[in-house]
Amino acid sequence: FFRSRRNAEALVAALRQRPELDLIVVTNRVASLRFANGAAWYTHRAQKLVRAERPTFSLYELVSSGMVAGKLLHQPIEVHSKVMVVDDEWCTVGSANLNERSIESEAEANIAIADAGFAQDLRSRLMAEHLGIDADDPRLRDVREAAATWRQLSRDNLAARQRGELPRGHALPFDQEPSLSLLRGRAIWF
Numbered sequence: 001f002f003r004s005r006r007n008a009e010a011l012v013a014a015l016r017q018r019p020e021l022d023l024i025v026v027t028n029r030v031a032s033l034r035f036a037n038g039a040a041w042y043t044h045r046a047q048k049l050v051r052a053e054r055p056t057f058s059l060y061e062l063v064s065s066g067m068v069a070g071k072l073l074h075q076p077i078e079v080h081s082k083v084m085v086v087d088d089e090w091c092t093v094g095s096a097n098l099n100e101r102s103i104e105s106e107a108e109a110n111i112a113i114a115d116a117g118f119a120q121d122l123r124s125r126l127m128a129e130h131l132g133i134d135a136d137d138p139r140l141r142d143v144r145e146a147a148a149t150w151r152q153l154s155r156d157n158l159a160a161r162q163r164g165e166l167p168r169g170h171a172l173p174f175d176q177e178p179s180l181s182l183l184r185g186r187a188i189w190f
Contacts, residue, residue, distance in 0.1 A: 001097045002027040002059060003042035008049040015053045022147035023050070026130070028079050029061045029174050037179050044178035058173040060154055062130060065167050072164060082110065088120040088143045132157075132169030 002008075002025050015021055030040035043059070050057045062077035085091040094110025113119065120143075127146055128135040131153045139149040150171065157167035 001039070001043070002046050003039060004046060005049065008046040011050055012053045022144065023057065024060065024147060024150055026060045026062065026079055026171070029076065029176060040176060040179040043176040047176050059176060060171050061174050062170040063172050064170060065161065067166070072166060074161065077170060083122070083126065085119050085123040088123060089116045090114050091119040091122055130169055130171040
């Protein structure tokens with residue numbers, strides 16, 4: 001989930017300290033019954049907070065696409081894994097969402113790995129899988145070039161989908177539309 005105001009504000013502070021910081025957030029779009037789903041309001045707010053500092057910031061979703069009976073169909077891939085890679089030096093994998101609820105009130109577990117080789121390999125393999133390219137693609141070696149490649153190929157995937165063509169990969173940028181603010185749910189959870 002990408003719903004925490006505190007985490008969005010921390011990202012904004014990091015962007016102010018390091019304007020060159022690349023930030024890629026893969027999360028689930030809240031689309032089902034969006035107007036009545038408070039999660040959409042919190043995700044929209046977090047995206048909006050980061051965009052106030054970096055207007056080009058986008059969230060990304062994963063979508064499976066394929067031909068079925070001669071018709072191109074798209075199905076969201078529910079992202080439930082919790083993975084973060086920082087500067088190709090450190091990573092964490094586990095069950096904790098990046099929000100107060102997971103950290104403060106639920107029994108979650110993550111493992112942190114401070115190994116540059118492992119972190120870079122994990123990032124490259126995940127990006128390659130989601131972009132539909134080979135993990136050995138030279139564009140994935142350098143973290144800056146990899147981020148630029150992610151942004152470009154995810155936009156290419158979206159453009160292909162909009163043209164009614166089969167996207168190369170699963171990653172697509174999206175803007176989270178909000179729900180009605182009065183339906184935002186228990187604020188302490190997000």
